[in-house]
Amino acid sequence: MNIIKKVLHICLLIPVPGTMIQGSKYIALLFFAIALSGCADIDGMSDEASITSFHVMSCRPEGIRAESPVITGRTITIPYKNNAPSCPGIITVEASYATAGNVVDVLIDAGDDPSALVFEVNSAFREISLITKSGVPVTYTVKLEERQSELSIFHFEVQDFAPAHAGVPPVGVLNFCDKTITLLLARDAFPLTVTPAITLFEGASFKDYAPGAGLEFQTAGDVHTLTVMYDGEELDWTVRLDVAPQLPNSGFDDWFHAWSSPNETKEQIGRGAAELFWCTTNDPLAGFETTKVAGERGGAGDYAAQLHTNIKDVVGIRKLGAAGLFTGFFKLNLAYLDDPVRMTKMGRPFLLRPVKAVFSGKYTAGRPYYMQDPETKMPVETSGNDQGSCRVRLEHWTNSAGKVLYNYTPVTQEEYEAITREVVGEGERLISPVSNWTRMEVPVTYHHSTLQVTHIIVDFASSKDGASFRGADGSVLTVDNFELLYD
């Protein structure tokens, strides 16, 4: 009966010889023109849906206090305060929301329960998709935004420091989550005295610290504890140093289980990992691959990242794709298949001026070399030899009002595109074929002598012109142990 029902569900019009039948007012069993009516009109199915209100029912763990969410376009921001002394690794928000439009399903980017949003780190975001009658998703980005509480340190500005060659950046890196303030140093300069200007909540004060007093550090391991008091409550903040800081996971040893297909399990560096620092373009649909391989040192747990340039069918479209590994975030968008740069948000907060970057690498150049045909957008063979690349760029980010964006990580494409970016310094290393692990350097040239660095971009590519769909099928770049040098 079900098959009969389905057959009768095929909608036809009365046949016209030699022409395409248009419309769907009649139902017939194939061409036998049995006129019925009432078939679902697919073209008339609605694409419209929206979230009209969003309420936070509860938050876990205790100590997390959510405020009223704000819906701006398709971004829902949940402000919250964290007065807990420890850093919650996972924040779970139970929410209820009302929708408008013809919503047939609600899907969340991970997890089964659309009402429970699990944020693994406080800078992560989630996506809620309203599935409309036609199947078109209307996707909202939900992000947490930590608001300073009465016991917070709002701003830690370095007013002065000695000795002068210590080169302490103008701000400390505030971590509201674990209540730390990190001062980055390019090099040892001890004893070091830092005089900060610290902004607190109105009415809050320090317990054992006189504002304007210098904080002395005898060694790199020294810390200072600043206790903030407000209305009888106290909270400790730790001021620490990070000398010659390296980028998180720059040994490429931490990977996470990204997805599974029936015969294959893939791991990925970046998205979903604790650091949210590195990301690759090895999207499960795009198919361009960055894989985990044995690292340079060869020990247990020592991994390297291997990037592959391949010709792939990307959702039915034949493309040459170079793999990328970079500091930032990548999200596949089928609208930008011909402009992959628009799918990436490059840059992570960073404050220092390294003079060079070094890493270990190996490279195999594939054959033949391809370019993209400008008309068909398909790969066509051309002359050329492939090379890998490593690009390092230090940037100064400001918003539209001119405010310097320290420690800022954009979540949505709109936020990313609203940033004004200025290149402070940059360097690039092209990588020719070499079969053994080779130490490679990327000197950084600075265009500005005083402009403050706010973000760093490190971008490895298995084909240097891969973003323009030029490269060789089979090129492989393997990289490990990326380091920044400051002297």
Added chain:
Amino acid sequence: MKKTIIIGLCALFPGFSLVAQKAEKQSVLQDKAHEWKVSGQLGLQAGGAIPIPMSALSGDDGAVNAQVKVYPRLAARLGKRLSDHWWAYVGLNYASSGITAKARVKNQRIKEVKNGALDVKYFTGVSLVEMAFAYAEFPVYAEYTISPRNKLLMGLYGAYKVSGKFETTAVKGFTSDKPDNVHAEVRPSDNIRSNFSSDLRGWDFGVLLGYEFAVFSRLNAGLHLNFSPFDIFKAEVDYFDYTMHPLRGSIMVSYDLFRR
């Protein structure tokens, strides 16, 4: 125009022709008087391929809007009388069919082996299937005379593919590597078009059922329905969770050009 066509088609069916009633007895007598006949056939044909199981295409809540192309049918057949009630026929037909179907699908799977690993993707939304086939068809069938005017046909056919097109387009919705997951939105401006035409099998075999009605002594009106238990795709092709089976129908008049 539609009314004209409906009236024209209905005229071919029993009960609509007074002339046919008068010709009934004469028709039967003449059929028994001949051993061989060659007939020309003229009519309309339409069809395409249907998924089995259909639920794999669109799910329980899915919907399909199909638009069927109708082609003229020009065919010939050679008949041999076996007994008072049975005739045997062989024929030749240029069988054309085509369907454009728009479907609202949910978690439709597309499988592909890439680099030795099974790659599975899912699509939810509106998809468009465009198919068109042309076959040189060779039917072999028997005709059983139920009553002087009414005859049933049953038999087999073989067909050689002259041309074939099978293209799918994910028009709008979303796709992912797992079900119920919005990984990438598909918009009409960035739709995903896949051409499976080169994966179509070059031949087809199936069953033929039909009904014919004697209008005059030399003129019969009839319906033929062809269905194949074989997938339209080559055996090594395994993209979908369903198989696609040719289904064609014809409505025609046959005129006995030669009888002996």
